[in-house]
Amino acid sequence: MSEERSLNFLEQIVEEDITNGVNGGRVLTRFPPEPNGYLHIGHAKSICLNFGLAQKYNGQTNLRFDDTNPVTEETEYVESIKADIQWLGFQWANELYASDYFAQLYEFAVTLIKKGLAYVDDSTPSEIAALKGTPTEPGKNSPYRDRSVEENLQLFADMKAGKYPDGAKVLRAKVDMASPNMHLRDPLMYRIKHAHHHRTGDAWCIYPMYDFAHGQSDSIEHITHSICTLEFVPHRPLYDWFIEKLEIFPSHQYEFARLALNYTVTSKRKLLQLVNEGYVSGWDDPRMPTLSGYRRRGYTPSSIRTFAERVGVQKRDNLIDVGLLEFCIREELNKSANRVMAVMDPVKLVITNYPEGQTETLDAENNPEDESAGHRNVTFSNTLYIERDDFMENPPKKFFRLGPGLFVRLKYAYIIKCESFEKDAAGNVTTIYCTYLPESRSGGDTSGINVKGTIHWVSAAHAAKAEVRLYDRLFSVENPASEEGDFKSFVNPNSLKVVPEAYVEPSLLNVKAGDRFQFLRLGYFCADPDSTPDKPVFNRTVTLKDTWAKEKVKN
Numbered sequence: 001m002s003e004e005r006s007l008n009f010l011e012q013i014v015e016e017d018i019t020n021g022v023n024g025g026r027v028l029t030r031f032p033p034e035p036n037g038y039l040h041i042g043h044a045k046s047i048c049l050n051f052g053l054a055q056k057y058n059g060q061t062n063l064r065f066d067d068t069n070p071v072t073e074e075t076e077y078v079e080s081i082k083a084d085i086q087w088l089g090f091q092w093a094n095e096l097y098a099s100d101y102f103a104q105l106y107e108f109a110v111t112l113i114k115k116g117l118a119y120v121d122d123s124t125p126s127e128i129a130a131l132k133g134t135p136t137e138p139g140k141n142s143p144y145r146d147r148s149v150e151e152n153l154q155l156f157a158d159m160k161a162g163k164y165p166d167g168a169k170v171l172r173a174k175v176d177m178a179s180p181n182m183h184l185r186d187p188l189m190y191r192i193k194h195a196h197h198h199r200t201g202d203a204w205c206i207y208p209m210y211d212f213a214h215g216q217s218d219s220i221e222h223i224t225h226s227i228c229t230l231e232f233v234p235h236r237p238l239y240d241w242f243i244e245k246l247e248i249f250p251s252h253q254y255e256f257a258r259l260a261l262n263y264t265v266t267s268k269r270k271l272l273q274l275v276n277e278g279y280v281s282g283w284d285d286p287r288m289p290t291l292s293g294y295r296r297r298g299y300t301p302s303s304i305r306t307f308a309e310r311v312g313v314q315k316r317d318n319l320i321d322v323g324l325l326e327f328c329i330r331e332e333l334n335k336s337a338n339r340v341m342a343v344m345d346p347v348k349l350v351i352t353n354y355p356e357g358q359t360e361t362l363d364a365e366n367n368p369e370d371e372s373a374g375h376r377n378v379t380f381s382n383t384l385y386i387e388r389d390d391f392m393e394n395p396p397k398k399f400f401r402l403g404p405g406l407f408v409r410l411k412y413a414y415i416i417k418c419e420s421f422e423k424d425a426a427g428n429v430t431t432i433y434c435t436y437l438p439e440s441r442s443g444g445d446t447s448g449i450n451v452k453g454t455i456h457w458v459s460a461a462h463a464a465k466a467e468v469r470l471y472d473r474l475f476s477v478e479n480p481a482s483e484e485g486d487f488k489s490f491v492n493p494n495s496l497k498v499v500p501e502a503y504v505e506p507s508l509l510n511v512k513a514g515d516r517f518q519f520l521r522l523g524y525f526c527a528d529p530d531s532t533p534d535k536p537v538f539n540r541t542v543t544l545k546d547t548w549a550k551e552k553v554k555n
């Protein structure tokens with residue numbers, strides 16, 4: 001983290017509170033995911049912010065599952081969320097569940113009824129909506145608004161006891177039907193839902209609404225700074241109203257801009273559709289903006305933390321360029337990833353003056369950015385594979401690779417000269433014939449010849465086969481969620497290209513899932529869990545350069 005940057009507005013608030021002795025200088029934040037999907041890059045921003053603030057100010061962070069909606073929540077999601085937070089490098093102080101507060105929240109509701117501040121309403125949803133008014137017109141009081149405290153207590157107890165079907169009654173806060181803030185027009189506190197809950201089972205058939213559960217949960221835990229995204233700004237007066245009327249611990253809510261990335265959707269509901277409708281292979285498909293997707297793609301936790309730090313904390317929504325995230329991983333892998341050679345689209349190259357059957361072990365530096373990464377051996381022979389597009393029959397000027405009569409250096413090895421080539425009936429080049437300069441060996445080159453280009457290669461007899469999955473952005477438009485029509489119609493049809501048989505250095509036969517490499521000249525790659533001992537599978541994490549920036553200039 002850069003130490004020089006100025007404080008963001010949340011850090012300023014926390015520092016002021018500490019200076020003023022608010023809560024005795026104590027800082028307790030929380031991360032409150034609803035366990036209805038896997039965490040995505042937007043959640044990562046929120047996690048880095050909540051845990052980061054607490055770390056910076058000697059505080060703590062609770063992990064609270066916001067599991068008040070029984071229908072959509074599952075234990076699988078709870079487990080994945082915990083694993084993802086830990087992978088990102090954070091540890092919560094307490095693992096808590098809003099559902100553990102159901103009894104306490106019920107008591108809070110009873111307190112408000114007794115104070116004449118909540119009532120049971122028998123209106124149907126459409127009747128409630130009809131009386132709600134509009135942002136410019138005040139609402140009207142419900143005919144049930146003036147029920148007595150005794151009647152409300154009885155009806156609420158009956159709701160809890162299961163006497164009514166779903167939707168027959170709701171509990172509402174008695175605030176102000178004429179408030180200019182629609183959220184204060186007697187908001188719902190409880191609804192009836194005869195549904196099985198992943199933790200409380202069938203103990204409850206009434207469930208608290210977000211606005212009644214969230215702030216009260218913060219207060220129960222004595223959260224000092226409850227940080228959420230901007231769409232909750234209009235909810236803040238209600239957050240404060242409940243706390244004030246209940247006379248409970250005064251947690252405070254602060255809002256920042258949601259993280260939105262271009263060429264990406266960050267909404268669990270939309271990501272779930274991509275999974276369920278088969279656009280991707282699962283929540284951890286390497287194209288998904290989920291933490292499990294990024295992990296499989298080869299992103300490191302630190303690259304995501306760096307990204308979150310560089311995005312900063314904004315008070316206004318804006319779309320962040322996904323290129324910034326790619327920059328963060330590229331910059332890190334440049335320093336940490338070992339270089340290896342892999343050929344995606346092979347064409348055979350024969351060195352006619354190198355003895356057939358002879359081999360030679362060449363010294364290869366693993367990472368020019370990191371001496372401690374050491375060296376490895378690469379085997380050389382007279383028959384190699386190179387990339388098909390490193391050869392051109394009629395090369396233009398300034399093509400510093402192979403073509404008839406052209407010289408090029410083979411990485412870690414020799415300078416070669418193209419003497420001739422063969423084509424098949426369809427016109428495809430099948431074999432390139434070259435000679436090599438024995439005195440041009442890398443590290444001890446006495447040839448005196450200067451070549452501009454260096455290409456990668458593998459020895460045909462020694463190379464291993466690998467599957468390579470080339471990933472690109474999942475959407476072909478900048479802001480798929482804001483386009484008219486189904487966002488899924490903007491899925492990039494070229495977001496995955498599979499190379500079933502690439503040739504790689506044999507050292508890559510021993511990779512473990514998660515091992516990361518730079519394939520020279522091609523990009524950064526990460527071994528996939530689908531790898532087997534005799535056929536590794538690699539995912540392209542990111543290209544070496546931002547190829548999309550070039551596309552944009554061209555267009």
Ligand code: ATP
Nearest residue numbers: 032033034042043045046228229258259266267268
């Ligand atoms: P989604 O719309 O994807 O379901 P959510 O906000 O409903 O997102 P929650 O599980 O309720 O998801 O979110 C947990 C926490 O993460 C909340 O505090 C929420 O504000 C925060 N969060 C979610 N998405 C983003 C985002 N894109 N940027 C920043 N914070 C986010």
Ligand code: MG
Nearest residue numbers: 033034036066
């Ligand atoms: Mg939510």
